[in-house]
Amino acid sequence: xxxxxxxxxxxxxxxxxxxxxxxxxxxxxxxxxxxxxxxxxxxxxxxxxxxxxxxxxxxxxxxxxxxxxxxxxxxxxxxxxxxxxxxxxxxxxxxxxxxxxxxxxxxxxxxxxxxxxxxxxxxxxxxxxxxxxxxxxxxxxxxxxxxxxxxxxxxxxxxxxxxxxxxxxxxxxxxxxxxxxxxxxxxxxxxxxxxxxxxxxxxxxxxxxxxxxxxxxxxxxxxxxxxxxxxxxxxxxxxxxxxxxxxxxxxxxxxxxxxxxxxxxxxxxxxxxxxxxxxxxxxxxxxxxxxxxxxxxxxxxxxxxxxxxxxxxxxxxxxxxxxxxxxxxxxxxxxxxxxxxxxxxxxxxxxxxxxxxxxxxxxxxxxxxxxxxxxxxxxxxxxxxxxxxxxxxxxxxxxxxxxxxxxxxxxxxxxxxxxxxxxxxxxxxxxxxxxxxxxxxxxxxxxxxxxxxxxxxxxxxxxxxxxxxxxxxxxxxxxxxxxxxxxxxxxxxxxxxxxxxxxxxxxxxxxxxxxxxxxxxxxx
Numbered sequence: 001x002x003x004x005x006x007x008x009x010x011x012x013x014x015x016x017x018x019x020x021x022x023x024x025x026x027x028x029x030x031x032x033x034x035x036x037x038x039x040x041x042x043x044x045x046x047x048x049x050x051x052x053x054x055x056x057x058x059x060x061x062x063x064x065x066x067x068x069x070x071x072x073x074x075x076x077x078x079x080x081x082x083x084x085x086x087x088x089x090x091x092x093x094x095x096x097x098x099x100x101x102x103x104x105x106x107x108x109x110x111x112x113x114x115x116x117x118x119x120x121x122x123x124x125x126x127x128x129x130x131x132x133x134x135x136x137x138x139x140x141x142x143x144x145x146x147x148x149x150x151x152x153x154x155x156x157x158x159x160x161x162x163x164x165x166x167x168x169x170x171x172x173x174x175x176x177x178x179x180x181x182x183x184x185x186x187x188x189x190x191x192x193x194x195x196x197x198x199x200x201x202x203x204x205x206x207x208x209x210x211x212x213x214x215x216x217x218x219x220x221x222x223x224x225x226x227x228x229x230x231x232x233x234x235x236x237x238x239x240x241x242x243x244x245x246x247x248x249x250x251x252x253x254x255x256x257x258x259x260x261x262x263x264x265x266x267x268x269x270x271x272x273x274x275x276x277x278x279x280x281x282x283x284x285x286x287x288x289x290x291x292x293x294x295x296x297x298x299x300x301x302x303x304x305x306x307x308x309x310x311x312x313x314x315x316x317x318x319x320x321x322x323x324x325x326x327x328x329x330x331x332x333x334x335x336x337x338x339x340x341x342x343x344x345x346x347x348x349x350x351x352x353x354x355x356x357x358x359x360x361x362x363x364x365x366x367x368x369x370x371x372x373x374x375x376x377x378x379x380x381x382x383x384x385x386x387x388x389x390x391x392x393x394x395x396x397x398x399x400x401x402x403x404x405x406x407x408x409x410x411x412x413x414x415x416x417x418x419x420x421x422x423x424x425x426x427x428x429x430x431x432x433x434x435x436x437x438x439x440x441x442x443x444x445x446x447x448x449x450x451x452x453x454x455x456x457x458x459x460x461x462x463x464x465x466x467x468x469x470x471x472x473x474x475x476x477x478x479x480x481x482x483x484x485x486x487x488x489x490x491x492x493x494x495x496x497x498x499x500x501x502x503x504x505x506x507x508x509x510x511x512x513x514x515x516x517x518x519x520x521x522x523x524x
Contacts (some may be wrong), residue, residue, distance in 0.1 A: 098111065206487065239262070
């Protein structure tokens with residue numbers, strides 16, 4: 001009898017295991033083959049062309065191969081950088097057209113290069129399209145406002161908006177100025193008997209913008225903020241390493257040394273931020289704090305939102321504040337360090353524009369520290385920054401994902417498609433910017449952004465900070481910081497390219513100089 005029961009259990013377990021194995025195999029087959037091939041067929045039926053789907057890794061191996069092959073070569077000292085920055089996509093668009101598709105693993109990624117359709121996508125009016133969800137590793141640098149959707153995004157944006165208002169930015173100018181003065185004093189210490197020296201401005205700008213965001217975000221907790229920046233800087237370097245393994249499915253979850261260290265850094269950053277926020281909460285309860293920094297302004301706005309609505313579910317929790325603080329660091333530090341680095345590189349190549357900018361700075365400030373109103377009146381410096389953002393935008397592309405069928409232009413895209421808007425290619429498109437699109441000509445922006453391209457502001461031909469309702473909330477913060485830093489450098493130094501400089505821009509999360517950015521400085 002017992003043998004019969006045992007046989008029955010074993011047979012049923014075997015049957016259940018067999019059915020589960022069959023279900024798993026069919027599920028994997030659907031995910032890895034049938035769904036991608038079905039989506040490919042639907043895209044080709046719309047008249048789109050692109051690479052052929054062959055495996056669950058998609059084009060990732062080929063992208064890595066082409067990048068390494070291209071980045072191993074030298075390029076001339078030119079602003080025509082699209083074929084080097086995104087070599088695989090440059091090749092694909094030449095072969096298959098400006099609107100074509102590639103494969104991000106099992107997901108088709110359609111390149112959208114028509115500024116009118118880009119505007120439609122980024123207008124945030126299409127319920128069929130949403131931000132792509134971050135991977136678990138991507139969230140380690142902070143998602144927050146960057147990836148939230150719907151009501152949660154709207155609530156957080158409303159709470160954070162006051163912290164980035166122009167009047168609030170004026171209060172942060174002393175923090176910007178203090179960091180700039182420390183930078184100038186440090187650089188003066190490098191100068192030899194003839195007042196000349198050489199340094200890598202890429203590493204210098206990373207440290208400088210890290211100090212600025214630490215001081216502007218945390219004020220009196222500046223030193224603790226510096227520690228957080230150092231940890232997140234390491235996190236960014238490790239994230240780059242993790243992306244190199246993206247061709248391995250599920251690699252985010254493997255217990256590698258790199259993955260373990262990233263999780264440890266994440267916990268350490270959360271502990272530090274939680275401590276800062278808790279101390280600030282206690283100080284606010286005792287009315288001991290002046291809300292002059294980003295954290296204080298965010299917490300003050302969050303408190304007002306809670307009192308005004310009386311609903312705790314629409315305000316930020318402490319953990320959500322931590323997430324937004326991490327995003328302050330990554331977006332605020334990385335994008336501005338990229339902008340300042342390429343601005344110094346470009347102005348070292350174009351000495352005429354460097355001198356024009358310096359004369360404008362002298363005209364407004366002499367050798368005095370710049371003030372907010374004066375910075376807002378700078379025309380040449382602003383034109384230069386806009387043109388650098390056009391030629392060297394911090395991020396290569398913006399991405400959205402379809403969750404329902406959506407008609408864009410002449411094509412209807414099925415659910416499960418990535419829509420990739422290549423900022424680099426649109427910013428360098430000769431049809432939009434003229435035959436001199438790859439040349440440095442700040443005068444394009446003499447009448448403002450809206451009249452700079454041939455589209456005259458009718459669509460998204462220029463969007464270094466994004467476009468529409470989800471445009472980067474910190475763009476004014478970044479531009480004020482960049483203006484302050486650039487003005488003070490121009491007041492004290494002339495600069496030119498070093499003989500060691502190799503012009504080699506590459507995309508590693510952001511647009512970076514592959515071999516650094518050594519520049520020669522001469523003290524004025």
